[in-house]
Amino acid sequence: MKIYQLGHITDKKAALKALNVESGGVDIMAKKMELLHFFIKDLKTPAANILKQDALSIGAELAVPGGVILCEKPTYDCILMGTRKHMETLSRKELAQPFGLKTVAMELKRFLSAKTYPTQIMGVINANDDSFFSGSRFKAEDAIRKIKEMIDKGATIIDIGAVSSRPGADEVSAEEELARMKPVCDIIKAEKLYEQVTFSVDSYTPVVVEYALQSGFTLINDITGASDDTLIKLAVKYDARLCIMHMKGTPKTMQSDPHYDDVMVEISDFFEARIAQCEALGIQRKNIILDVGIGFGKTLEHNLTLIRNMAHFKVFGCEVLVGASRKGMIDKISTSTPEQRLPGTLAIHLKAVENGASIVRCHDVAEHQQALAVLRAMQ
Template identity: 40%
Template sequence: MSKTWNLGTRSLSLEQTPLVMGILNTTPDSFSDGGKHFDPQVAIDVALQMQADGAAIIDVGGESTRPYSDPVGVDEELQRVIPVLDGLRGQLSIPISIDTSKSQVARAAIDAGAEIINDVTGLEGDPEMAGVATATGVGVCVMHMQGTPQTMQDQPSYANVVEEIYDYLMQRYQTCRQLGIQADRICLDPGIGFGKTHEHNLTLLQNTKRFCQLPAPLLIGHSRKGFIGKVLGDKQADRTAGTLGVSLAVAAAGAHVVRVHDVKPTVDALKLFQASR
């Protein structure tokens, strides 16, 4: 595996990992922070603060993918994300990832400065998405999801959750390569919480080292998700500390990127983790 993640215009070093990807949802209905960053200026200010707090990437999304969320159209998604990207142009020195499964949104976001496509459908939801990735030369993050956000939590089922998702990610990596996406532009994500039970999520996290054997960097997106409340025995509990615990566990196992809502506590915890290893 390459020691860098190539984004076309620049590369991110994977020597000191995990990198922290800050979540910036410009939606009214995301599961944890829906509505908080719906105003473009608020979202811009939050992104700049995440950069100051040590984020390596800002992941901007305009459509909620929480369980049973309603899909939005291309125009509405663009209205949510493009003003934020335009406002960050020239102010942000770290790369922006566009969290979308729509090729039109991805292309417009790249035109507005995004350098990574983060697609929860693994570049399968829109037949044009892989072509956008190939043509633009940006980085891509390919995620596993069983079903769709509208169906994924109905009855998630696997014979062997680790090996099935490992095989899926390997197959998608090979397909991306065949479609012309360079190996060092690809990042892989097992999709914590996307068509998995709480037990599936924990099993996947316990097997982070297995996923680090894939030929591309590994992203873990566990932040504030329901399994944390399940482990804590309180669905209403503040999940910040639980998220930090998982971040440190996957860091120890070799994960390359952690996608989180709370950037500063994560960056600080990882600094002390590295210093005291």
């Protein structure tokens, strides 16, 4: 007999079926193979003590500070840990408990029902001469050649913008932005390239967004997080999808000492509010994409926290986009110029995909296609 330790198994059901486990046992055992962790902020002390005992009674665990048993404070932060099977049990058990545990139960149910989407690559085209990475800057015919190359290399979405959103970038008039975008949009429409791939307009200027939508674009990538109802209404009018990105401040000010009491809580609350507004104006949740905004008003630690915990944002039932391609956070970890940051980009994006992201926004489509293919093979 020999025994060895297994690494992370992504497709647990497939592993069990390969072992010829009886069909009835596959679902049951798969839930026992998946270990989950939930951070619970400001849980009432009586609730913490009840949840601790309930978790222990089924083989799960609640990590709590030392003063909980003596009720030294009214609330505590906790970490709940256990298998998916444990969480399903607790999501039912806590419905009958007081002190806010019904809310905990309902939130667990939301997390457990989160949908998984197939991974897509979004290629980046900048129709300007000011973006931080020179390798993404193109105009008219050059942009079209690059778009066709990205399609051939495996991109299923092409994101085109005419205004730089790099830290400290100056604002551009709507007239200038449209003048930059119009030639690219006109060629896409004339050649019907929208039949081959999804086109995304990276803009929050209504006149530019509408021109792109009239040219065959079907996705609005709004870095201002749907703060302008006009963009939401345009998405409804043209039956387009909308990507809501979180940004603290503006591109001009966003990296001036950004601060959060809790970056996960603040961004989660932001998405909750923006999704509600979009739905109220007629966008279906399935047509909403969420982007936590890596590098947009965040420190390195904020960015790392969001990538580590990206699975959380699946709870909203929307696709999750990650966009860290060649960004400055890599330079803070390993000194580099934008031209030298492809390895760091791949590391971030692969971890984000493992943690729940389904759309990868990048400058280097071929390299990402290969890296994701290898990741899928290993999983």
